[in-house]
Amino acid sequence: MERVEVDVDAVKLSFLKGKDVDIVYIHGSGCDATLWESQLSDIGGYAVDMPNHGESCKAEIRDIDDYAYFVAKAIKKILGEAIVVGHSLGGAVAQKVYLNHPKVVKGLILVGTGVRLRVLPQILEGLKEKPEETAKMTSRYAFSDEKLADEFSKLFAERATILLKDLSLCNRFDLLEKYRGGEIKIDVPTLIIVGEKDMLTPVKYSEFLKQHIPNSEMVVIPEAGHMVMLEKPEEFNRAVKEFLKKF
Numbered sequence: 001m002e003r004v005e006v007d008v009d010a011v012k013l014s015f016l017k018g019k020d021v022d023i024v025y026i027h028g029s030g031c032d033a034t035l036w037e038s039q040l041s042d043i044g045g046y047a048v049d050m051p052n053h054g055e056s057c058k059a060e061i062r063d064i065d066d067y068a069y070f071v072a073k074a075i076k077k078i079l080g081e082a083i084v085v086g087h088s089l090g091g092a093v094a095q096k097v098y099l100n101h102p103k104v105v106k107g108l109i110l111v112g113t114g115v116r117l118r119v120l121p122q123i124l125e126g127l128k129e130k131p132e133e134t135a136k137m138t139s140r141y142a143f144s145d146e147k148l149a150d151e152f153s154k155l156f157a158e159r160a161t162i163l164l165k166d167l168s169l170c171n172r173f174d175l176l177e178k179y180r181g182g183e184i185k186i187d188v189p190t191l192i193i194v195g196e197k198d199m200l201t202p203v204k205y206s207e208f209l210k211q212h213i214p215n216s217e218m219v220v221i222p223e224a225g226h227m228v229m230l231e232k233p234e235e236f237n238r239a240v241k242e243f244l245k246k247f
């Protein structure tokens with residue numbers, strides 16, 4: 001698969017690219033663009049390695065708005081505007097891309113995410129004190145399939161430092177009251193996807209999004225956990241392709 005590089009404020013951002021479609025995928029905590037390989041090869045588009053992840057360069061990231069800044073500037077350079085897909089932390093980034101840089105977003109796909117992403121204290125503490133064991137536990141929470149979970153836990157263990165940093169940012173992400181109070185209004189077509197067995201961002205988080213985003217639809221994928229795009233790529237891609245017919 002091809003790689004595309006874009007400079008934002010002298011920080012190199014690297015994207016994995018499938019066929020030329022104006023979709024940009026944003027990975028979750030401790031992951032990178034390779035998370036989206038099934039989507040890139042079937043649907044196409046661009047998957048970003050956020051700063052400090054994958055093949056992208058380092059940058060100072062203080063909050064989710066900083067990730068959103070880099071992603072939005074890169075979208076502007078590559079495509080002008082795009083349908084922005086975000087998973088988990090990436091879903092928080094996608095919301096911030098829309099809220100802070102609305103001109104680059106023509107649609108949103110929010111996957112296994114929410115408006116507030118508090119993290120279990122035993123994950124945050126455990127990643128500092130016993131990273132390998134905690135990576136395994138986190139991975140078990142992330143997948144409905146134990147075999148996939150144990151394969152993936154090695155990646156989480158290798159990336160414990162950035163995983164902890166990302167999860168700490170998630171833990172501080174909170175737009176709940178702003179959505180409730182009507183201060184946030186998303187008015188682009190939005191698809192919400194969640195695995196039926198998601199334990200990290202349960203279905204009720206997606207239901208909240210559905211209730212507060214007027215032009216939205218929700219697809220709950222059976223027999224899938226938090227890593228729904230990896231666990232059920234066919235069902236996931238079918239939902240995305242159906243949504244793309246709107247554009």
Ligand code: COA
Pocket residue numbers: 088089113114115116117118119120121123170176199200201204205206208
């Ligand atoms: N959308 C809608 N409602 C939400 C929400 C979201 N994204 N996040 C929290 N809420 C609601 C909860 O349902 C709860 O409502 P209730 O009082 O009616 O039950 C309320 O807000 C407070 O919940 P929460 O913010 O989660 O705080 P808590 O102190 O009750 O629980 C955790 C903290 C960490 C135990 C809990 O957030 C959790 O289990 N998180 C999932 C596990 C995890 O670590 N996920 C990682 C995400 S990246």
